[in-house]
Amino acid sequence: MHPAASVIFFTTASGAGYGILVLLGILVPLGYLPTEPWFGAVTLLLALGLVSAGLLSSTFHLHHPERAWRALSQWRSSWLSREGVAAIVTYGPALLFAFGWIVYGNSIGGWALWGAVAAIMALVTIYSTAMIYASLRTIRQWHHRLVPLVYLTLGLASGAIWLTAISSSFGITNDLVVAVALIFILAGAVIKFIYWSSIDQSVSQSDAGTATGLGHIGTVKQFEAPHTEDNWVMKEMGFQIARKHALKLRKIVGLLAFFIPFICLLGALMDVAPVLAMSWIAALSASIGIVVERWLFFAEAQHVVGLFYGHDHS
Structure with missing residues (x-):
């Protein structure tokens, strides 16, 4: 699949x-x-700012962004619609939690309940985003049980890393948040490498025979290309990346998204390195690494429609 910058x-x-x-x-x-209101203002503004910017950018991938609202009506059958609904619903409890924390200076009691609901809805939204891809049987690399776990662990890892960086900028050192970040970085690395190993070892159940419905006759081979030049399907769904390049990018992901952030935060947690510098290096490295990971997630995906154009999905 062609990696779209807006979706990444x-x-x-x-x-x-x-x-x-x-x-x-x-x-x-x-x-x-x-629990100080100023801390709530800074961190919630960052969280909701990232969410809003991401959701806004996703509409750029649509041919008619002005019709994006129509997708919300299909929540019974579409994970894309469920994601949109969950994202919108999340704003409610998140803003109520922010209101109680920032305006009233109260983040416990009834206001804390809104924080818990916002946290649950945030997880639901991440899961729904992952299921947009994991539910597609036509793409072997996406229709995988580990895809939701990858999205959840990387989201929580990056969130914990950025929360550590912001906190340390105000002279606040929280070993628990650093430890949480380390746990999710390690979990994300393990799950991602298991996922890569799994898709490398799996074999596509589709071939030219199943794609054309002629497999019962015998081995089906392409006689001639269906088009003399690339069309939209070939450009978007037939995008392919060389195996050697994919392996290089996986190493970059391992280095930037997992190894460097883990070492930096571990050094900060053990007081062998300054927390401020290490947390910001970890945040920037992880962000770049996860962008590469997400680009590769799309680039390695092979839609079965490629079989009609002679692509090998073995």
Whole structure:
């Protein structure tokens, strides 16, 4: 599949924003993060800003962005619609939690309940985003049980890393948030590498015979290309990346998204390196790494329609 910049930005930015929102909704009422209104204003503005920017960018991928609202009506059968509904619903409890925290200076009691609801809805939204791709049987690399876990762990990891960076900028060091970030970075790395290993070892159940419905006759081979030049389907769904380039990009993801952030935050947690510098290096490295990971997620996807154009899906 052709990686669309708008969708890559949407999934990475909103994932980090929702990750921050989950941590704030849970840890602030429990007293593990500062409860001062100014801290709430800064962190919630970052979280909701990332979410809003990501959602807005996703509409750029549509041929008619002005019709995006119509997708919300198909929530009974479409994960895209469910994601949109969940994203909109999340704003309600998130803004109520922000109102109580920032305006009234109260993030416990009834206001804390809105924080918990916002955290749950943030997780639901990330899951719904992942299921847009995981539900597509026509793309082997996406129709995989680990795709939702990848999205959830990377969203929470990036959220925890950015929350650490913002907190340290104000002289606030929270070992719990750093530890949470380390856990999700490690979990994300393990799940992602298992996912890569799985899609490398799996074999496509489709071939030219199943694609044309002529497989019962015998081996089906393409006699001639269906088009003399690339069409929209070939450009968007027939995009392919060389195996050697994919392997290089996977190493870059492992380095930037997982190794560097983990080492930086581990050093900060063990007081062998300055928290401020290490947390910002970790945040920038992880963000770049997750962008590469998401680009590769789309680039490695092979739609079965490519079989009509002679693409090998083995």
